[in-house]
Amino acid sequence: MNAPQYRIPGAPQAQPAPASAATPDAIAPAPDGGARSVAEVLAQSQVEAVLDELDRDLVGLVPVKTRIRDIAALLVIDKLRRNLGLQAQAPSLHMSFTGNPGTGKTTVALRMAQILHRLGYVRKGHLVAVTRDDLVGQYIGHTAPKTKEVLKKAMGGVLFIDEAYYLYRPENERDYGQEAIEILLQVMENQRDDLVVILAGYKDRMDTFFRSNPGLSSRIAHHLDFPDYSGDELLRIGDRMLEQMHYRFGEGARALFTQYLALRATQPHFANARSVRNALDRARLRQASRLFSQRERELTRDDLCTLEVADLSASRVFADAKP
């Protein structure tokens, strides 16, 4: 049968280019413009913008940002190597994100999908976030199709498994979670170019999880630990959130909020950025009812945007701390 008259875009070997002069050296011209310097790759992929955005939008998280920069650098260099015809094996980029609640694991995972897409490591750059319920079935033979369906949906993007330690339940040896883990392992190993798996969860429980599933642990190249935010960082996060919601602190309110955060951090169930968000949401509620009670007053733009000291000081955190 004759050779096809058409060419598949992106196919590895093409017919000799018709018009261009035959290149004497063996190195094939790279398909994507043949970038030869880091700057060129960065210009083509605009990964710089994503990294800067990451730096700008996310407060703190220095170790995480450093690692993401490292990964980005590796992918850029790999691209340059490929352009020169050198062997560049796709690195394994499965990751585990561990850290306390509200430290930004999901947010970073979303960004990760974007970054990897810009670098051309994943083809589509979407994020599929799942938990145990989406992977593990309820009866025999239910788990495998369910897990496979989720994996198929995540192909070309990032699969984010939140609270991954729930997948393995040692107290029940007939738990179907093990089956899901096995399928996951197989795909993580064999279809590395097709998807990136990110497991997330609280530090101590993830450690136990990895200890009981050594196969999983060794297939994950990047174990990222998300540190808790300092008081200062939490305050900056609060500022950002208010800014996004078009609110601002009134006189003395910001100082009071600092105190609030210091007190709240010592109490149980403190969830870092999430607690900040909740506190601000409750302050907005109080502000709303404060303004609501003043029926006759004409409200200005400033009134509607300002969180006063009273809105914050009514919090239960202060009441509990007083005695």
Add this chain to the structure above:
Amino acid sequence: MMTNPTGRLTQGQFSFLPDLTDAEIALQIEYGLNKGYAWSVEYTDDPHPRNTYWEMFGNPMFDLKDAAGVMAELKACRKTFPNHYIRMMAFDSTRNVESIAMSFIVNRPASEPGFALSRQEGHGRSMRYTVHSYATDKPEAERYGSR
């Protein structure tokens, strides 16, 4: 056969072309996904043109973003039924369309014996014609050699 000199089943898209390679199939799938179609894999060993509904291999795949997932399903089907006809179907769920938008064969048996024209004598001198696949003379699952 005069009308089909290569002796190959011609149903669906691309059936007069040489077999699509996996890369080409992936590109077609990608095209469908970009259009918002849901792909599914079907197989049969009865090539009769009126055999409209083939057996489904797994569920239709909704909400996929990338061809790799569909290709994995196709590979699994090929492994299970290497000597069957396998086709890809793209379902368009747009309101008021809600039907198959693309369909092409991606796997064929090694040899396709083709069809016979059978004649039945009716009343008077009338003649009824029908096509009959040689392969279906054998029982199901034995039609194209044992698997």
